Amino acid sequence: MGICLLLCAAVAQAQDSGVAARATEILKDPSADSAVVGQLQEAAAVKILARQGGWMRIESAGGNGWVRLLAIRTTGVAPSTQSRGGFLSFLSRPSTGGGQTVTTGVRGLDKEQIQNAKPNTAELQKMAGFAANKPEAERFGASAGLTRQQVGYLKPPAAPGGQ
Amino acid sequence: MTDAIISAMRIRAIAAAATLAIAALPAQAQFRLDLNRAIDTAKSIGKATTQMTEAQEIDLGKQWAATLLGAAPLMAHPELQSYVNALGRWISLHSERPDLPWQFGVLESDNINAFATPGGYILVTKGLLARLKSEAELAGVLGHEITHVIQKHHLKAIQKAAGLQAGANILSEVTAKGRNPAVTDRLVGGIKELMLRGLDKDDEFESDRMGVVLAARAGYDPYGLPAVLQMLNAMSASDSELALMFSTHPAPSARLDTLERAMGSQLDRFAGKPGSGRFEKLVLGR
Numbered sequence: 278m279g280i281c282l283l284l285c286a287a288v289a290q291a292q293d294s295g296v297a298a299r300a301t302e303i304l305k306d307p308s309a310d311s312a313v314v315g316q317l318q319e320a321a322a323v324k325i326l327a328r329q330g331g332w333m334r335i336e337s338a339g340g341n342g343w344v345r346l347l348a349i350r351t352t353g354v355a356p357s358t359q360s361r362g363g364f365l366s367f368l369s370r371p372s373t374g375g376g377q378t379v380t381t382g383v384r385g386l387d388k389e390q391i392q393n394a395k396p397n398t399a400e401l402q403k404m405a406g407f408a409a410n411k412p413e414a415e416r417f418g419a420s421a422g423l424t425r426q427q428v429g430y431l432k433p434p435a436a437p438g439g440q
Numbered sequence: 441m442t443d444a445i446i447s448a449m450r451i452r453a454i455a456a457a458a459t460l461a462i463a464a465l466p467a468q469a470q471f472r473l474d475l476n477r478a479i480d481t482a483k484s485i486g487k488a489t490t491q492m493t494e495a496q497e498i499d500l501g502k503q504w505a506a507t508l509l510g511a512a513p514l515m516a517h518p519e520l521q522s523y524v525n526a527l528g529r530w531i532s533l534h535s536e537r538p539d540l541p542w543q544f545g546v547l548e549s550d551n552i553n554a555f556a557t558p559g560g561y562i563l564v565t566k567g568l569l570a571r572l573k574s575e576a577e578l579a580g581v582l583g584h585e586i587t588h589v590i591q592k593h594h595l596k597a598i599q600k601a602a603g604l605q606a607g608a609n610i611l612s613e614v615t616a617k618g619r620n621p622a623v624t625d626r627l628v629g630g631i632k633e634l635m636l637r638g639l640d641k642d643d644e645f646e647s648d649r650m651g652v653v654l655a656a657r658a659g660y661d662p663y664g665l666p667a668v669l670q671m672l673n674a675m676s677a678s679d680s681e682l683a684l685m686f687s688t689h690p691a692p693s694a695r696l697d698t699l700e701r702a703m704g705s706q707l708d709r710f711a712g713k714p715g716s717g718r719f720e721k722l723v724l725g726r
Contacts, residue, residue: 293674298697307712309705330712331663331705346663347700350693351670386512386551386565387684391632394510401506403514404545404561407521411538414529421575421716423659425534428710431649434701 293325294353295335303342307332315340323349492595492614494559498541500614501559504594504631505543508563512549515566520546523722527575528562528582534657537590544582552672553685554581555635556588558595567681571671575719579658580665583651591650593643597634606633638688645690645698652699652707662707669696 303315307329316339317323323335323344332343409417418425492500514521521544528544540560547565554564562585564578572578588594601607609630638644648665656662673692675682689695720726 295670295674298693298700309708328663328667330661331666331708332712345705346666346670347696347703349670350696351674354671354674386508386547386549386553387680388636388687390511391507391635391684394507394632396503396506396628397510397513398506400509400513401502404505404509404521404543407518407525407545408541408543409522409525409529411529411533414526414533417526418530418533418659421659421718423530423716426657426659426710428653428656428707430653431702431706433646433649434698 292355293351295323295325295333295349295351297321297323297337297344298348298350301344301348303335303337303340303344305342307334307343311343314342317344317348325349325351494540496614497592497595498559500610500631501557501561503627504557504635505561505563507628507631507635508547508555508557509545512547512551512565515546515548517546520722523718524564524578524582527578528586531579531582531654531658532560532586534654535586535590540589542586550681551684552675552681554585556585556594558589558592560586560589562586562589569723572668572719572723574661574664574667575715576655576661576664576713577668578664578719579655579660580651580662580668583654583658584647584665585651586654587647587650588639588643591643591646593639593647594634596643597637597639600640601634601637606630606637610634636684636688641690645695648695648699649702652703656707656710659713661711661713662703663711666696666699666703669699 297317297319300319301317302313303317304311305314306312315337317335317337318339321337321339323333323337325333325335327334328346329343331346333346333349334343335341335349524546525544529542532538532540532542537560542560543562545561545563546569547563549565550567551565552567552571554562554568556562562582564581564585568581569578572581598607598610602611607630609626613624613627613630648669652662652665655664669692672682672685673696677686677691690698
């Protein structure tokens, strides 16, 4: 469980829901070589219990276990009940797929507001004041234990159905 | 209309009209003459885009960002602004353009969106930030926006729109020699039009594909961006907070489909990394 406390940082707060984008195997663990414990049919409904890296832990009529995150399309996100003491704490955490959405302050940035916008050079100067230089960025990465990885860009996929 | 009063600017307007009206007015000799001239102008505009210097690109980005900031100001939270800048600058160091004057900001707006401008000015809305669950998700969003800059997607969009007034306005202002540094209405009008039109759909897919890699290079779980797209997919397309993003981007489901086919399991060895806890502390208040 100690490992999960570290690794499950991105666990969904409550039961989100989704559907299978394609038929896929349900696995015992979040690993491609894990045992198959069920089958998920295309468009089958799932409850999403957790996310870990590229995997989601789900419950479904076809079984309970882990499937690839990208095999699921999330359709509902449960409202969060977590406390919010950070900079966004004055916001009610927005909810989707259900509960009420509380909006505060400037709405901004819809089509009309962009059309009516007058360039704000004072804000642009303010933005420059927050810029980080390279050494600061390096320190930011190092302080969180982030390490540079060698990763090549991905090839564009073949057209749908062309595989 | 005589040639004498047809300014270069007017020809560009005719280019736009010609594109739209070509089927309606095929037989008019005068029109054909103007069309030929318009095509020549459009070609020189295309050349101007590809020859835009980095300084001009940055100058354009500044006007672009100032226009966005005119629609919504920065959130009044210096520590949060500094945090997003450090994170964004860290990711930019893993890109092919690490020496641009990258700047990042959080806009005081409940709309859910993120914007890149030429030259490396990147803005995310408070509304988007409030829906993210981890630093890896923010890294994925910033990786997507950084890709728009390094791949010069806006300059491509300008070039594509060069026959239209928006592209012509931007290019004539940015590339004009001795341009008055004061922002002109024509330039800002062109920027707004392109902002509302959005970028090419394939450029959005490319930004997703390269954004996940930039996040992975910077040490993050590459599944942060897919998780954000999943969150967007669960939201209603009729939600007014999403109207602009949904009208300028492919649907989240299409982006997830395309990303799934590009990623496969190739980046799985970088997945599932724990966060440092600072996003949780600073943004989520845990």
